[in-house]
Amino acid sequence: EPEVTQTPSHQVTQMGQEVILRCVPISNHLYFYWYRQILGQKVEFLVSFYNNEISEKSEIFDDQFSVERPDGSNFTLKIRSTKLEDSAMYFCASRGGQGRFQNTEAFFGQGTRLTVV
Amino acid sequence: EDKVVQSPLSLVVHEGDTVTLNCSYEVTNFRSLLWYKQEKKAPTFLFMLTSSGIEKKSGRLSSILDKKELFSILNITATQTGDSAVYLCAINNAGNMLTFGGGTRLMVKP
Numbered sequence: 001e002p003e004v005t006q007t008p009s010h011q012v013t014q015m016g017q018e019v020i021l022r023c024v025p026i027s028n029h030l031y032f033y034w035y036r037q038i039l040g041q042k043v044e045f046l047v048s049f050y051n052n053e054i055s056e057k058s059e060i061f062d063d064q065f066s067v068e069r070p071d072g073s074n075f076t077l078k079i080r081s082t083k084l085e086d087s088a089m090y091f092c093a094s095r096g097g098q099g100r101f102q103n104t105e106a107f108f109g110q111g112t113r114l115t116v117v
Numbered sequence: 118e119d120k121v122v123q124s125p126l127s128l129v130v131h132e133g134d135t136v137t138l139n140c141s142y143e144v145t146n147f148r149s150l151l152w153y154k155q156e157k158k159a160p161t162f163l164f165m166l167t168s169s170g171i172e173k174k175s176g177r178l179s180s181i182l183d184k185k186e187l188f189s190i191l192n193i194t195a196t197q198t199g200d201s202a203v204y205l206c207a208i209n210n211a212g213n214m215l216t217f218g219g220g221t222r223l224m225v226k227p
Contacts, residue, residue: 035215043215043217048214056213108160
């Protein structure tokens with residue numbers, strides 16, 4: 001069964017360092033997302049990406065964050081200068097459909113646990 | 118701002134019990150309501166509901182949506198220890214992003 005895969009599963013980084021979290025969405029999906037979940041809190045939307053551009057982003061997704069789909073299969077989230085409060089589980093998700101407004105479910109990867117020390 | 122509230126926050130039952138989990142929401146431009154099960158890491162998809170009054174079923178799990186009263190319920194009958202998880206309700210709006218509730222933590226004791 002196709003699945004969303006994320007690497008690494010766990011990343012520890014020092015405050016101020018850049019991190020790149022990687023995701024391989026399901027191959028025929030068109031819509032891609034990053035969500036995060038701080039320990040013990042809700043899953044929060046960060047950004048959605050469609051047709052090679054950001055379609056929506058939340059207030060959390062500030063200038064320190066960026067996303068890229070460099071090669072047609074990977075979908076990356078970069079945090080330029082990590083802060084302690086960026087420590088969280090980051091989930092990538094993808095959704096199929098033929099167009100932006102097609103109503104289909106999102107499938108989540110297993111997540112990357114980011115720990116900023 | 119879209120809002121999703123789940124209740125109860127947590128629930129402890131014994132195997133064989135039936136449970137009902139609640140999700141109420143406020144959203145502009147509703148498209149669908151989704152239920153996910155989160156065990157250790159990733160939320161895994163259970164149901165997507167778009168129309169009121171149509172029950173979705175998968176084995177011992179079922180769910181229904183009321184778009185007039187803005188809520189959904191997830192029922193699990195004959196619970197098993199493997200049903201222990203956090204159950205997440207999320208709303209998909211016109212922007213196609215999911216707004217999650219805080220989840221209901223279900224523990225099923227043998």
